[in-house]
Amino acid sequence: MAFRDPISDPNANSQPTADAPERQSNESIRPLTVPFVRPSNALGAAHLGLSLAMWVASIVLGAVFYPSPVALAASAVLFFSATSRLFAVQHDNGHMSYFTSRRANTWVGVLLGAFTAHPFHTMRYNHNRHHAYIGNLDEMESHEVKTMTVAEWQKAGTWARIGYRLYRSPLAICLVGPIAIILIRYRFPKNAMKVGLWDSAVQNVLMASLWGSVYLIGGWPAFATLLIGAIFAVCFATLIIYSGHNHEKTYWNRAGDVDFQEASLQGASVLDLGPVFDFMIFNFSYHDLHHLNSKVPCYRLRECHKALEHLIAPTRLGWRELVGTLRWNLWDEDKGRMVPFSAADPVFAWPAGTRRDVQGGGRRDVAG
Numbered sequence: 001m002a003f004r005d006p007i008s009d010p011n012a013n014s015q016p017t018a019d020a021p022e023r024q025s026n027e028s029i030r031p032l033t034v035p036f037v038r039p040s041n042a043l044g045a046a047h048l049g050l051s052l053a054m055w056v057a058s059i060v061l062g063a064v065f066y067p068s069p070v071a072l073a074a075s076a077v078l079f080f081s082a083t084s085r086l087f088a089v090q091h092d093n094g095h096m097s098y099f100t101s102r103r104a105n106t107w108v109g110v111l112l113g114a115f116t117a118h119p120f121h122t123m124r125y126n127h128n129r130h131h132a133y134i135g136n137l138d139e140m141e142s143h144e145v146k147t148m149t150v151a152e153w154q155k156a157g158t159w160a161r162i163g164y165r166l167y168r169s170p171l172a173i174c175l176v177g178p179i180a181i182i183l184i185r186y187r188f189p190k191n192a193m194k195v196g197l198w199d200s201a202v203q204n205v206l207m208a209s210l211w212g213s214v215y216l217i218g219g220w221p222a223f224a225t226l227l228i229g230a231i232f233a234v235c236f237a238t239l240i241i242y243s244g245h246n247h248e249k250t251y252w253n254r255a256g257d258v259d260f261q262e263a264s265l266q267g268a269s270v271l272d273l274g275p276v277f278d279f280m281i282f283n284f285s286y287h288d289l290h291h292l293n294s295k296v297p298c299y300r301l302r303e304c305h306k307a308l309e310h311l312i313a314p315t316r317l318g319w320r321e322l323v324g325t326l327r328w329n330l331w332d333e334d335k336g337r338m339v340p341f342s343a344a345d346p347v348f349a350w351p352a353g354t355r356r357d358v359q360g361g362g363r364r365d366v367a368g
Contacts, residue, residue: 029311030261033293036304039100040297047282047299048089048108054082055115062225063218072228079229080236081280087116087237088282088298094124095294114206117182117234121199122192134291135263137331138255145242147252150332150344165341168329173242178234237281243325244268244287247315248338252331264291270305270314271322278302288314 062075092098093109109120126142133139140146148156148164156164166172188200215223251267253259271277271285278285283301289308290296296304305314317325328338 029265029308030292032308032311033289033296033304036300036307037097037293037295038297038300039097040299041099041101041104043299044089044098044297047085051082051085051089051282054078055086058082058229059214059218059222059225062229063222066221066225072225075225076229076232079226080233083115083229083233084237084240084280084284085282086112087118088284090116090118090120090123091127092298094120094127097295097297110202111206113203114210117186117203117207117230119186119189119192119195119200119203122189122195125191125195126189131291131294134258134260135251135253135267136255136258137252137333143245145246147246147331147338148329149252150330150334150339153330153341153344170326173326174235174239178238179231182234182238183230239322239326240271240281240284243271243317243322244284246325246328246338247317247321248328249315250338252333261292264288265312266315267291268315269317272316272318273322288312 058075058079061078062072065071089098090109090112093105093112096102096105099105099108106120109124113120113123129139129142130144133142136142137147137149146164146167153161153164167177187204188197192200211223211226214226218225245267247269249266250269251263253263265288268288268291270288271281273285283298284290286301286305289301289304289312290298327340329341330339330344331337332339332343
């Protein structure tokens with residue numbers, strides 16, 4: 001299949017198919033997002049300035065009251081929000097949708113790498129591939145998180161299963177993975193050689209300069225605050241991003257059968273966590289519409305969602321469902337949904353004729 005990037009080619013993979021009425025209805029939705037493709041330099045600059053101020057405030061808060069646990073906890077939450085918002089800006093810079101000027105998007109995107117730990121051009125290259133191959137099982141390497149099918153799991157050897165179990169464990173997703181990948185591996189991320197090592201080199205210099213400046217100005221209290229905030233931010237943000245595509249009724253299909261509209265609206269979730277959290281993560285909550293039209297800037301996604309939510313029947317995730325996404329580990333091609341390991345491996349399923357005694361906290365035999 002030819003590589004078609006829906007970021008530069010908005011109509012990629014969006015042709016209707018006569019045998020899928022759901023796709024026909026989805027086809028009419030994308031044009032309705034076009035009125036929200038209105039980048040505003042003033043609005044973008046205001047949000048960027050606010051996010052940078054929040055970042056500085058988080059460091060000052062933790063450093064001034066260091067080593068107060070309460071202050072460090074509050075600082076970490078504020079740092080998470082500031083960094084999430086700055087990443088949203090950099091992300092939209094990559095889509096060339098945040099500012100009206102391509103040059104402004106590029107320069108701001110590069111400079112924000114100091115705050116987000118993401119080299120801009122490499123991030124943009126990898127993320128564009130994620131958009132282009134959304135929902136495509138045959139292009140798994142283009143996505144941030146690997147997903148095995150039930151058939152692949154059943155054919156896999158012992159070591160491959162152990163490796164995938166560890167990879168998909170809550171500890172790996174919420175702690176080890178984010179630190180190892182974002183804070184360490186992303187110094188020279190995947191496809192850095194294709195894009196050019198200069199991109200990673202520039203980002204590393206910018207990031208080292210920023211972190212060094214924090215230490216020189218605020219000493220150890222400021223640097224410790226930065227380090228604690230960075231660890232919390234990458235770990236919590238990874239869970240948020242993970243839930244964007246890893247819900248039970250997400251969308252996967254083989255290359256020739258992928259429908260871009262369905263993959264966008266069904267394959268991405270809406271985080272129903274309230275307006276305050278929407279502000280904290282700069283509207284990442286509306287990930288489905290972002291995939292449907294990545295030219296809608298993040299500061300207009302909430303408005304776009306409110307206008308179209310009655311048409312798209314979004315998959316909503318509350319806090320309970322957000323945490324629950326950690327149990328969906330394998331894609332069942334026959335059922336068309338994600339399943340836990342226990343659904344594919346009898347070793348981890350309850351024996352026939354038994355069920356959980358929920359109230360008693362144990363297991364008991366039942367008739368029939």
